[in-house]
Amino acid sequence: MLKAIIYQSKTGHTKEYAETLSKELKIPCYSIKEAKEKIKKQEEIIYLSWVRTTTLVGYKKINKKYQIACLGAVGAYPKNNEYLKQLKDYNHISQKLFYLRGGIDYQKQNKFYQKLLKLVGKTITMENPRDKEMTYLFETGGNFVNKKNLKPMIEYIKETM
Numbered sequence: 001m002l003k004a005i006i007y008q009s010k011t012g013h014t015k016e017y018a019e020t021l022s023k024e025l026k027i028p029c030y031s032i033k034e035a036k037e038k039i040k041k042q043e044e045i046i047y048l049s050w051v052r053t054t055t056l057v058g059y060k061k062i063n064k065k066y067q068i069a070c071l072g073a074v075g076a077y078p079k080n081n082e083y084l085k086q087l088k089d090y091n092h093i094s095q096k097l098f099y100l101r102g103g104i105d106y107q108k109q110n111k112f113y114q115k116l117l118k119l120v121g122k123t124i125t126m127e128n129p130r131d132k133e134m135t136y137l138f139e140t141g142g143n144f145v146n147k148k149n150l151k152p153m154i155e156y157i158k159e160t161m
């Protein structure tokens with residue numbers, strides 16, 4: 001039985017999706033820290049986290065600790081099936097994975113990540129000079145969190161659980 005949604009979020013996009021999902025499914029959501037006290041090992045959960053240079057942050061650890069019913073990966077890139085497959089392969093994810101577009105919030109990042117993000121942006125611009133949207137996003141930031149992005153995930157959970 002699904003016990004909770006557990007999430008990891010640095011600048012709030014993943015937290016927002018976790019809270020919306022929690023309301024929709026009527027199950028509680030906890031940060032990883034809160035979950036340590038609230039959720040026992042091997043309980044069934046949904047895991048939401050953010051993407052950092054193709055790594056789904058925290059997945060390896062959480063996958064050992066809990067039974068993950070399905071996952072949500074929150075990243076700044078636009079939703080794309082090929083990218084989703086890459087994330088699945090790269091992180092060795094065996095469960096159903098959904099992509100939820102987050103954004104970039106420079107104000108909530110520390111100096112190190114701010115610099116790293118600018119570098120990622122420059123690389124993207126060099127590789128895809130015509131992709132103005134991505135260049136602009138990595139220069140200025142942006143927020144693409146939208147409740148509608150959760151629809152396929154909610155439908156899947158309601159059908160299978």
Ligand SMILES: Cc1cc2nc3c(=O)[nH]c(=O)nc-3n(C[C@H](O)[C@H](O)[C@H](O)COP(=O)(O)O)c2cc1C
Nearest residue numbers: 009010011012013014050053054075076077102103
């Ligand atoms: C160092 C760093 C690397 C990132 N790498 C990626 C990436 O490879 N793909 C992607 O889609 N987003 C990437 N992002 C963007 C984050 O996944 C995005 O900002 C996400 O919304 C953060 O979620 P949060 O607000 O819950 O922390 C990166 C962000 C940082 C800071």
